[in-house]
Structures are given as structure tokens and as C-alpha cells.
Amino acid sequence: MSEPVKGPASYFPSIEKKHGKPIAYWQELVRSSPLTxxxxxxxxxxxxxxxxxxxxxxxxxxxxxxxxxR
Structure with a gap:
């Protein structure tokens, strides 16, 4: 039996469901932003x-x- 996901990743299913986009989409937005x-x-x-x-x-x-x- 696998352990439940903890930390920030535990939000990912609800983010994808609510906003209709995969987490990779949001990560790319963050990475492409000039903000740091x-x-x-x-x-x-x-x-x-x-x-x-x-x-x-x-x-x-x-x-x-x-x-x-990385």
C-alpha cells in the first residue's frame, strides 16, 4: 500500500480538477515568469x-x- 501524498503535491489533484490544466502548465508559468x-x-x-x-x-x-x- 502506498503512502498518501504529503506537502504541496497533495494539492495537485484539486488544482487540476478546479482549473482544468495539468500541474506542468502551472509550473511552466512559474518558470517563465520574470518574478523570482x-x-x-x-x-x-x-x-x-x-x-x-x-x-x-x-x-x-x-x-x-x-x-x-537540480
Whole structure:
């Protein structure tokens, strides 16, 4: 039996369901943005793309963590 997904990725199914786009789409938006700070990116996703705070925060946190690990 697999363990439940924890952390930011636990939001991904509801983000995809609510907004109709895969997480890769949101990650590419974050990566292509000229903004670099976490909260700037969160505010941008909320204002320009209609994500709620929790969803925007999850996408940004996960994407930035992935990019730091590379």
C-alpha cells in the first residue's frame, strides 16, 4: 500500500480538477515568469490566473524546490 501524498503535491489533484490544466502548465508559468520571489509568484498566480492562495502557494513551493534540487 502506498503512502498518501504529503506537502504541496497533495494539492495537485484539486488544482487540476478546479482549473482544468495539468500541474506542468502551472509550473511552466512559474518558470517563465520574470518574478523570482516566492510570495511575488504566489500573488501573481492569484491575481493574473485566479488561483486561490493555497493552490498558488503549493505550485510555487513545489516548483521552486524542484528547481533548487537540480
Amino acid at each position: 520571489k516566492h510570495m511575488e509568484l504566489v500573488a501573481w498566480l492569484k491575481a493574473e490566473h485566479g488561483l486561490g492562495h493555497g493552490h498558488a502557494n503549493a505550485v510555487v513551493a513545489y516548483t521552486l524546490a524542484q528547481d533548487r534540487a
